[in-house]
Amino acid sequence: MTNLYNQLAQIFYRLTYQVLRLWFFVARPTIEGVYVAVWFENKLLVIRNSYKASYTIPCGRIKRGENTAHAAVRELNEEVGIQLDPEKLSFVGTYTVQFRYATDIGSFFEVVMSRMPQVTPDNREVIWAQFMTLDQIRKLPLNPTVKAWLRDKQHQASQNQNRDIDGR
Numbered sequence: 001m002t003n004l005y006n007q008l009a010q011i012f013y014r015l016t017y018q019v020l021r022l023w024f025f026v027a028r029p030t031i032e033g034v035y036v037a038v039w040f041e042n043k044l045l046v047i048r049n050s051y052k053a054s055y056t057i058p059c060g061r062i063k064r065g066e067n068t069a070h071a072a073v074r075e076l077n078e079e080v081g082i083q084l085d086p087e088k089l090s091f092v093g094t095y096t097v098q099f100r101y102a103t104d105i106g107s108f109f110e111v112v113m114s115r116m117p118q119v120t121p122d123n124r125e126v127i128w129a130q131f132m133t134l135d136q137i138r139k140l141p142l143n144p145t146v147k148a149w150l151r152d153k154q155h156q157a158s159q160n161q162n163r164d165i166d167g168r
Helices: 002-027 068-078 134-138 146-165
Strands: 030-040 043-049 059-061 090-099 104-111 126-132
Touching: 030 068, 030 146, 043 068, 043 134, 059 068, 068 104, 068 126, 090 146, 104 146, 126 134, 134 146
Parallel strands: 030 104
Antiparallel strands: 030 043, 030 059, 043 126, 090 104
């Protein structure tokens, strides 16, 4: 019965997403959400939603009256079953990307796990989750907002490495 429920939920998500894309085309909305980068042993948790072809990290919208850190831990729990206190997250920045007729404003948080967390995709919205190296991730079709964040993160890392070499 659970499998049937999950399959019906996946169909619902796909249909809803297609309607949402049509609304994006007409309304050109600005969407505010949160993204959570979960790191373990230099690998990043990547997920795939049932209704999108691209890969992303756990993410979602901010509910009315909810702050970004609470939205981030809620989405992380809903999508992959990882429970965290908001204080464990580090805010890393806000990224704004225009794609598919909408403007995505994503508040990014990171957490470095000292132990491998149990990752349990909900099998409705999220159908796949795995920790991957950045080299593996670069080969995937990524959500544009995640791609912008990763590009910035890699640029910062290379600048820090150059500073270390230059001794500044």
